[in-house]
Amino acid sequence: MSSRANWxxxxxxxxxxxxxxxxxxxxxxxxxAMCMTDLMTTVDCTKAGGLKPAFDDCLVELDTLACDATxxxxxxxxxxxxxx
Numbered sequence: 001m002s003s004r005a006n007w008x009x010x011x012x013x014x015x016x017x018x019x020x021x022x023x024x025x026x027x028x029x030x031x032x033a034m035c036m037t038d039l040m041t042t043v044d045c046t047k048a049g050g051l052k053p054a055f056d057d058c059l060v061e062l063d064t065l066a067c068d069a070t071x072x073x074x075x076x077x078x079x080x081x082x083x084x
Contacts (some may be wrong), residue, residue, distance in 0.1 A: 009048035009081075012055065016080050017043060019062040020072075027067035043082075050081040 021035035054075040061073035 009050055010045045012051055013043065013045040013048035013080055013082075015059065016055075016062075016076075017045070019059050023062050023065050047083045048080060049083045052079045052081065055079040 017036060017039045018032070020039065021030075021032040024030055024035045025032050058073060058076035058079045061075055065073060
């Protein structure tokens with residue numbers, strides 16, 4: 001994979017985490033920076049290798065996710081591909 005493509009995957013991985021944190025802020029009031037710090041300890045964006053077609057749907061659905069949701073939208077599951 002080219003470094004340019006890998007950079008794009010990393011950028012999208014960070015956007016994915018930002019959207020999760022924006023939803024978290026909307027629902028709990030937690031500051032996005034604190035959320036990002038927590039998520040970055042479990043998701044290594046440098047290992048992002050690609051996206052599945054459902055990734056764009058995932059981002060849209062995260063923006064409208066109900067605050068009482070207990071799971072990520074189905075479109076988000078496996079939509080971000082990470083290298084081991």
